[in-house]
Amino acid sequence: MKQVKIDGGRILSGKITISGAKNSAVALIPASILSDDVVKIDNIPNISDIYALDEILKYLGAKVTLKDGMITIDPTNIKNKEIPKDISSKLRASYYFMSALLGKYKYVEMYFPGGCKIGARPIDQTLKGFEALGAKVVEKDNKFTISAEELKGGHVYLDMPSVGATINTMLVAVKAKGLTIIENAAKEPEIVNVATFLNNMGAKITGAGTSEIRIKGVDSLKGCFAEVIPDRIETGTYIIAGALLGDNLRIENIIPEHVESLTLKLSEMGVKMEIGSNYIVVNRVEKPKPVNLKTLGYPGFPTDLQQPITTLLTQCRGTSVLEETIYENRFQNVPYLNKMGANIKITGKKIKVKGPTALKGAKVTATDLRAGACLILAALIAKGKTTIKDVDHVLRGYENIIEKLTDVGAKITIEEI
Ligand code: EPU
Numbered sequence: 277m278k279q280v281k282i283d284g285g286r287i288l289s290g291k292i293t294i295s296g297a298k299n300s301a302v303a304l305i306p307a308s309i310l311s312d313d314v315v316k317i318d319n320i321p322n323i324s325d326i327y328a329l330d331e332i333l334k335y336l337g338a339k340v341t342l343k344d345g346m347i348t349i350d351p352t353n354i355k356n357k358e359i360p361k362d363i364s365s366k367l368r369a370s371y372y373f374m375s376a377l378l379g380k381y382k383y384v385e386m387y388f389p390g391g392c393k394i395g396a397r398p399i400d401q402t403l404k405g406f407e408a409l410g411a412k413v414v415e416k417d418n419k420f421t422i423s424a425e426e427l428k429g430g431h432v433y434l435d436m437p438s439v440g441a442t443i444n445t446m447l448v449a450v451k452a453k454g455l456t457i458i459e460n461a462a463k464e465p466e467i468v469n470v471a472t473f474l475n476n477m478g479a480k481i482t483g484a485g486t487s488e489i490r491i492k493g494v495d496s497l498k499g500c501f502a503e504v505i506p507d508r509i510e511t512g513t514y515i516i517a518g519a520l521l522g523d524n525l526r527i528e529n530i531i532p533e534h535v536e537s538l539t540l541k542l543s544e545m546g547v548k549m550e551i552g553s554n555y556i557v558v559n560r561v562e563k564p565k566p567v568n569l570k571t572l573g574y575p576g577f578p579t580d581l582q583q584p585i586t587t588l589l590t591q592c593r594g595t596s597v598l599e600e601t602i603y604e605n606r607f608q609n610v611p612y613l614n615k616m617g618a619n620i621k622i623t624g625k626k627i628k629v630k631g632p633t634a635l636k637g638a639k640v641t642a643t644d645l646r647a648g649a650c651l652i653l654a655a656l657i658a659k660g661k662t663t664i665k666d667v668d669h670v671l672r673g674y675e676n677i678i679e680k681l682t683d684v685g686a687k688i689t690i691e692e693i
Pocket residue numbers: 299300302368369392396397398399400401402403436437438439440441462579580602603604645646673
């Protein structure tokens with residue numbers, strides 16, 4: 277396991293270049309095996325979730341090269357094999373192989389996927405999508421055997437706009453016979469990225485980015501090129517860092533529209549930003565106003581920025597209320613923030629953050645990816661030294677975070693323990 281040490285209180289200035297989106301890349305890579313030929317994907321972030329997917333691709337027999345952010349995948353010789361539990365449990369996105377293999381071979385055996393421990397993360401909506409397309413699902417001891425004589429287009433209404441279920445259903449539907457309609461689909465930009473990639477391969481998908489996606493099945497998919505969109509959660513995390521400590525901190529290679537729910541909230545708090553076509557310059561806010569926040573699917577406020585923004589709420593002049601509506605256990609950062617001096621109370625799905633509170637260095641633990649990002653932000657503003665254990669979680673989703681923060685003035689080191 278790794279830990280970081282941060283000496284807080286340093287102003288951040290200069291520029292941070294944003295990497296490709298984790299939650300797009302982790303879907304595009306499994307989707308590539310649907311192709312009958314070589315695919316190339318650029319702007320792949322250098323994060324540990326990608327290494328896990330690379331391991332799965334190679335296990336299945338794909339030829340893979342990853343160089344300078346470009347992954348080249350030749351899936352022509354892959355074999356449909358059961359992915360070992362110890363690999364599939366490393367990350368949530370392993371279940372995109374479940375749908376890609378099912379879509380390609382009409383048969384798959386796989387274990388329940390892994391992912392951050394932030395509450396129950398059932399896959400019932402994904403399985404409902406598979407069944408609507410004619411697949412039979414058998415589950416035994418957390419292992420799923422899914423098969424179909426023929427995959428036929430179907431009409432799926434998702435009970436909630438699940439990102440995973442939307443992508444999984446698309447991956448099975450692209451080669452199913454006839455028309456599939458996904459209603460109440462998730463609208464995240466990552467879904468548009470995946471649909472565009474599949475369309476480049478020859479799929480016929482319309483409506484991605486809206487709540488109704490239509491997919492006309494095709495017989496085969498060809499090789500293509502795609503690019504991963506900029507990571508809106510990484511973007512948002514560094515914008516929040518700028519609101520806490522920025523002196524003209526420039527966040528670039530971004531799509532500002534993808535973080536509008538955050539930047540509008542920050543404006544309400546009094547944060548000054550210059551928003552350009554592909555960058556945002558942000559400055560430290562002196563006396564942020566308290567706000568109320570509720571996490572929602574895109575274009576609402578993203579659950580993945582809920583923990584990072586909590587650090588900023590601790591600096592507001594008054595009480596902010598934040599409601600988490602997506603996950604049941606995404607407040608594991610709170611006890612550690614309180615240990616650092618914050619005044620936060622959890623009541624059910626809500627937290628009440630009383631500010632402003634001066635934070636001080638402490639020994640804390642990153643329980644999950646975004647909790648870790650929250651604690652790094654807290655350590656950056658804290659007086660004194662903070663040690664954050666288990667930052668391996670953070671390295672799953674933030675490319676070169678130590679280097680990026682060091683380059684703009686933070687005092688942060690990482691070590692193996
Ligand atoms: N849900 C169900 N049944 C399902 C699917 C989802 O009940 O079949 C529930 C979940 O339990 C959760 C909610 O619906 O409460 C949303 O789940 P969703 O399927 O949208 O999330 P996901 O696909 O598992 C992706 C990201 C998450 C991000 C969410 C929401 C990936 C690999 N993960 O998860 O990212 O929080 O969408 O935007 O794309 C992160 O990056 O830190 C992270 C957790």
